[in-house]
Amino acid sequence: MKKVATPDYTVADKLKTHVAALSTAAKEVVLPLNITTHYPRERKRQPACFRGFMLFDPERCISCFQCSFVCPANAIWMKEAPSGRYYPTVDHGKCIYCHFCVDTCPGGALKTTKIHDIAFRTMDEMVVMTEDMVEPPAIIREDKVVVDYVIDKEDLTLKRTKEVDELIVEIAPSEGVPMVSVCVDRGSCIACKVCDKVCESGAVSSVKDEEKLIVKMEIDPEKCTGCGLCVKECSMQILRLVRRE
Amino acid sequence: MATGSEAEKGESKWEVEVPEKKLKDKLYFENLKAVVIDTELCSRCLTCVSICPSGLIVTEDDRVGFPDYEERCLDCGACVRVCPRFIYEPPSGLGEYIEIVAAKSKRFTGQDGAMATEIIASAIDMGMIDQGLFVDRSEKWETSIFHVRDPKQFGIGTLGGTKYVFAGILPALKDAVRFTKKGVGVVGTPCMISGIRKLQEEFPVFREKVKLVVGLFCTENFHYEDLMKFLRDEKEIEIEKILKTDISKGSMYITIEGKEKKRKVKMAEFEERGLVAKGCDFCTDFTAVQSDASVGSVGSEKGFSTVIVRNENAKEVMEYIREKGTAEFSEEIVMDEIDYLIKFKKKREAHIKELKLPA
Numbered sequence: 001m002k003k004v005a006t007p008d009y010t011v012a013d014k015l016k017t018h019v020a021a022l023s024t025a026a027k028e029v030v031l032p033l034n035i036t037t038h039y040p041r042e043r044k045r046q047p048a049c050f051r052g053f054m055l056f057d058p059e060r061c062i063s064c065f066q067c068s069f070v071c072p073a074n075a076i077w078m079k080e081a082p083s084g085r086y087y088p089t090v091d092h093g094k095c096i097y098c099h100f101c102v103d104t105c106p107g108g109a110l111k112t113t114k115i116h117d118i119a120f121r122t123m124d125e126m127v128v129m130t131e132d133m134v135e136p137p138a139i140i141r142e143d144k145v146v147v148d149y150v151i152d153k154e155d156l157t158l159k160r161t162k163e164v165d166e167l168i169v170e171i172a173p174s175e176g177v178p179m180v181s182v183c184v185d186r187g188s189c190i191a192c193k194v195c196d197k198v199c200e201s202g203a204v205s206s207v208k209d210e211e212k213l214i215v216k217m218e219i220d221p222e223k224c225t226g227c228g229l230c231v232k233e234c235s236m237q238i239l240r241l242v243r244r245e
Numbered sequence: 246m247a248t249g250s251e252a253e254k255g256e257s258k259w260e261v262e263v264p265e266k267k268l269k270d271k272l273y274f275e276n277l278k279a280v281v282i283d284t285e286l287c288s289r290c291l292t293c294v295s296i297c298p299s300g301l302i303v304t305e306d307d308r309v310g311f312p313d314y315e316e317r318c319l320d321c322g323a324c325v326r327v328c329p330r331f332i333y334e335p336p337s338g339l340g341e342y343i344e345i346v347a348a349k350s351k352r353f354t355g356q357d358g359a360m361a362t363e364i365i366a367s368a369i370d371m372g373m374i375d376q377g378l379f380v381d382r383s384e385k386w387e388t389s390i391f392h393v394r395d396p397k398q399f400g401i402g403t404l405g406g407t408k409y410v411f412a413g414i415l416p417a418l419k420d421a422v423r424f425t426k427k428g429v430g431v432v433g434t435p436c437m438i439s440g441i442r443k444l445q446e447e448f449p450v451f452r453e454k455v456k457l458v459v460g461l462f463c464t465e466n467f468h469y470e471d472l473m474k475f476l477r478d479e480k481e482i483e484i485e486k487i488l489k490t491d492i493s494k495g496s497m498y499i500t501i502e503g504k505e506k507k508r509k510v511k512m513a514e515f516e517e518r519g520l521v522a523k524g525c526d527f528c529t530d531f532t533a534v535q536s537d538a539s540v541g542s543v544g545s546e547k548g549f550s551t552v553i554v555r556n557e558n559a560k561e562v563m564e565y566i567r568e569k570g571t572a573e574f575s576e577e578i579v580m581d582e583i584d585y586l587i588k589f590k591k592k593r594e595a596h597i598k599e600l601k602l603p604a
Binding site for chain 1: 254255256257258259260261262263264265296297298299300319321322323326423448449450
C-alpha cells in the first residue's frame with residue numbers, strides 16, 4: 001500500500017494561497033456574487049416562448065376540439081357556450097404546461113403568456129373557465145427590476161435593469177401544417193351530411209339528385225381550413241386530415 | 246377501411262347511392278317506421294340503431310323508436326339501407342353447409358356444448374380475430390355487451406348460456422370494427438345475422454372487419470320487461486336466483502339456485518300472454534342460414550351442441566379446434582329434430598303473406 005505524501009510547500013507557496021483566499025473573502029464582503037433573483041421584487045426576464053398561463057381568443061376558436069384531444073394530461077374540457085359553440089377550459093391542477101394545445105390550435109386561439117405566478121385557493125378554482133382566459137389574470141406586480149442572466153465563458157452573472165417586463169407575448173399565430181380533409185372510404189359513406197352541417201367554412205357540399213337517388217359529396221380543398229371538425233363528427237369515421245400538397 | 250399509403254390519398258369528390266323511398270315525401274325513418282316498426286315486422290335486431298348517424302334511434306318499451314324524428318332525423322336513408330326487413334326476403338331452411346357435427350367444449354361450460362364460446366375463443370387463439378362480442382347478463386338478467394379479447398375472460402360465468410331476451414350486439418359492433426386490428430367475431434340470433442350481412446353488403450368497413458359470424462338456432466325471443474314481470478309475478482320465481490333458462494320440446498325449463506327440480510313453463514302460456522316478441526312471428530329462419538357457422542342444442546344428445554359449418558373461415562376454426570383437441574366430437578345428429586323446427590318456423594311464412602304493407 002502506498003501512502004499519500006503531503007506536497008512539499010515552500011513558504012512562498014503557502015503565502016500565495018493565503019493571500020488568494022483573503023482577497024476572495026474581501027471581494028465577497030464588498031460585492032457579494034449570488035445568482036438568486038429576489039422575486040417578487042425582481043423578476044427574471046423570460047423568453048417569448050415561455051410556457052406560462054394560457055390566454056384564449058374566442059374570435060379565433062373554431063371549436064375543433066384539437067386542444068382537448070392532444071392534451072396528454074387530460075386537463076382540457078370543452079364547455080358549451082350559450083351560442084352552442086364549444087370552448088376549452090383548462091384544469092391547472094392537471095395541466096403540465098406542455099403547450100401542445102397552443103401548438104395544435106389551427107386558428108391560433110390559444111396563446112402563451114409569461115405569467116407563471118397564479119395562485120388558487122381551492123382545487124375547484126384551478127379549473128379555469130373560458131371566460132377567465134380571455135383577459136390576463138389579475139396578479140400583484142411588486143417587481144421593479146428585470147434580471148437577465150449573462151453567461152460569460154464559465155461565469156454566470158446577473159444583469160439588473162430597472163424596468164417592468166411585459167408579460168403578454170405578442171407573436172403571430174402559428175401557421176401550423178396545412179391540412180385538408182379527404183374521404184378514405186367512399187363505399188362506407190352513408191350520406192348523412194353531418195360533415196356538411198358542421199363545416200364552418202362552407203367547404204363541404206352535399207347535393208341530392210332526387211331522380212337518380214344519388215348524393216354528390218364534395219370537399220372543396222380551396223375552402224377547407226383543415227380544422228378537422230368533419231373528421232371528428234363523421235359517423236362512419238371515413239374522413240381523414242391529410243397534408244395539403 | 247383504407248390504411249397506410251392508400252389513406253394518404255383519399256378523395257375529395259364522391260357519390261353515394263341512396264335507397265328508394267316506398268312512401269315518397271316522407272323521411273326515411275318514417276318509411277322504416279311505416280313499413281317495419283308499425284307493422285310489427287321489426288325483429289329488434291338493432292341494425293338501424295347501429296348505423297344511425299345521429300345516434301338517436303333507441304329502444305323504448307321494447308320497441309324501436311326515434312323521439313323527435315320529424316326534427317332530428319338527418320334523412321340519410323342509412324336505416325332503410327341496412328334494415329333486413331324493409332325489403333324482406335325471409336331466409337329459411339337448413340341453408341348451404343360444409344358439414345354438420347355435434348361437439349362439446351372441454352374448456353367452457355355454456356348452454357349445452359358451449360360451442361359458440363369455443364368457436365370464438367379458438368378464433369381468438371388462432372389470430373383470426375382479436376375480439377369477440379358476447380352478451381353478458383346481470384343478476385337481474387338484464388343484458389349488456391361484453392368485448393372478449395382473451396379466452397381467459399370466458400371465466401366470467403354469465404357470458405355463456407342463452408338469455409332469451411334482446412341485446413344490443415349490433416350497436417356495439419360499430420364501435421368494435423372501429424377499434425379492432427385483426428377483426429371481430431360476433432354471436433347472434435338469426436335476425437342479427439341478417440342485419441350483419443346487410444351491413445356487410447352495404448359497407449366495406451363491415452366486410453373487412455367482421456371476420457366470423459356465429460348464428461344461434463332460434464325459435465323466438467322475449468322482451469325483457471314482459472318476461473321478467475311474468476316470471477316474477479305470476480310464476481313467483483326470484484329472478485336473481487335463476488341460474489339457467491332453456492327451451493326444449495315446447496316448454497321453458499328454468500334452473501333455480503337451491504332447487505333440484507327445474508321449473509317447467511309451457512310455451513303456450515307465453516304465447517297466450519303475448520310475451521313472445523311480435524317480430525318473431527314473421528321469422529322463418531331457424532338455423533341462421535346466413536351465418537358462417539350455426540350453433541344450437543337441437544339435433545344432438547344432451548350436453549352437446551350441433552354445429553352447422555357453412556363457410557371456409559368457420560371450417561378453419563373447426564379444424565383448429567380438432568387439432569388442439571379443445572372439444573369432443575360426435576357424429577350422432579338427429580336431423581329429424583332440426584327439420585321439425587325448420588318446418589315449424591317455415592309455417593310462419595303465412596304471417597308474412599297476411600301482412601299489409603303500406604303501398
